[in-house]
Amino acid sequence: MVNFLKKEPKLFNGILSFNIENDETKKVVNFYKKTPFPNYKESDNRQSILIKGDKNFLASQFKSFIGHKKKILEVGCGTGQLSIYFAIGSNNEVVALDPTIDSLKLAQNFSKKNNVSNINFINADIFDDVLKNEYFDFIWCNGVLHHTKDPYFAFEILVKSLKKEGYILIGLYNKIGRLRTIFRRYVYKIFGSKILENIDPTLRNLKLDEDEKKAWIRDQYTHPIESLHTIDEVLNWFKKNNIKFISSIPSADFDFNYKDIFTPKSEGSYFSRLFNQFSMIFNSLGSDGGLFVLIGKKE
Numbered sequence: 001m002v003n004f005l006k007k008e009p010k011l012f013n014g015i016l017s018f019n020i021e022n023d024e025t026k027k028v029v030n031f032y033k034k035t036p037f038p039n040y041k042e043s044d045n046r047q048s049i050l051i052k053g054d055k056n057f058l059a060s061q062f063k064s065f066i067g068h069k070k071k072i073l074e075v076g077c078g079t080g081q082l083s084i085y086f087a088i089g090s091n092n093e094v095v096a097l098d099p100t101i102d103s104l105k106l107a108q109n110f111s112k113k114n115n116v117s118n119i120n121f122i123n124a125d126i127f128d129d130v131l132k133n134e135y136f137d138f139i140w141c142n143g144v145l146h147h148t149k150d151p152y153f154a155f156e157i158l159v160k161s162l163k164k165e166g167y168i169l170i171g172l173y174n175k176i177g178r179l180r181t182i183f184r185r186y187v188y189k190i191f192g193s194k195i196l197e198n199i200d201p202t203l204r205n206l207k208l209d210e211d212e213k214k215a216w217i218r219d220q221y222t223h224p225i226e227s228l229h230t231i232d233e234v235l236n237w238f239k240k241n242n243i244k245f246i247s248s249i250p251s252a253d254f255d256f257n258y259k260d261i262f263t264p265k266s267e268g269s270y271f272s273r274l275f276n277q278f279s280m281i282f283n284s285l286g287s288d289g290g291l292f293v294l295i296g297k298k299e
């Protein structure tokens with residue numbers, strides 16, 4: 001038995017695999033099969049993934065906070081770019097799970113070609129609960145649970161595999177902060193994708209190639225399963241599962257210093273949380289799809 005799994009996998013193309021049986025998950029898999037997310041550029045290599053990861057202020061803080069000889073899990077890793085970033089140049093053991101085998105094949109090919117060996121890919125559905133309990137020091141799950149049939153149940157399963165004193169980062173679409181994207185989705189439905197190049201900040205400001213643009217548009221505007229959440233809802237998930245709140249983006253109170261997201265911050269009040277989520281409609285946090293992030297520590 002593989003040490004981080006509690007069920008016996010099959011080996012498929014060198015990837016530890018489980019059958020994907022659930023109909024909702026199959027829908028999501030079919031969706032990502034067409035345009036695996038995020039896509040690799042022809043020119044991507046160890047160096048370019050490192051540069052991209054270092055530019056991502058959340059991922060780079062996460063990586064330096066982790067330190068060494070730790071066990072890290074990414075759930076919903078897609079093509080594995082972040083997990084590969086966490087693995088490069090470290091002696092950490094990284095496990096990256098996703099139900100979309102087509103995305104994992106890209107991840108596996110990339111890590112083989114670039115000699116990233118401290119990473120294992122698992123083809124599985126989070127709901128199949130295949131991971132060992134209390135095994136990981138860090139769990140990263142960003143932009144995933146809102147694409148599942150039952151985000152809270154998925155969270156409960158995830159938390160089981162986190163060690164005591166371990167950290168978890170959850171990123172979800174915000175009920176208020178995603179309003180701009182929802183508005184653009186209506187515009188897209190009426191006028192088509194051309195107009196998005198002018199009104200979607202990611203398409204307008206980032207230098208994406210055609211494949212990356214296509215993947216972004218499909219992911220943001222045509223996804224078959226999507227739910228919206230709030231900071232208060234996730235705080236409640238944390239409370240029910242013995243997870244202590246560490247920090248959030250946007251902030252839960254009025255401390256907007258995001259340079260030290262692993263230092264415990266105040267949970268603020270219902271009003272401060274509501275105000276900061278509402279502000280996402282007008283500030284840069286809501287321009288990129290309206291994701292919000294909470295970090296917690298298992299007690």
Ligand SMILES: C[S@@+](CC[C@H](N)C(=O)[O-])C[C@H]1O[C@@H](n2cnc3c(N)ncnc32)[C@H](O)[C@@H]1O
Pocket residue numbers: 025028029032037038075076077078079097098099100103124125126127141142143144147148219
């Ligand atoms: C928007 S992508 C995000 C990919 C990556 N986390 C990122 O931030 O770039 C959502 C990912 O969630 C995965 N996913 C969806 N349903 C899942 C499930 N039931 N179990 C595990 N992963 C799932 C999809 O296969 C997809 O790779």
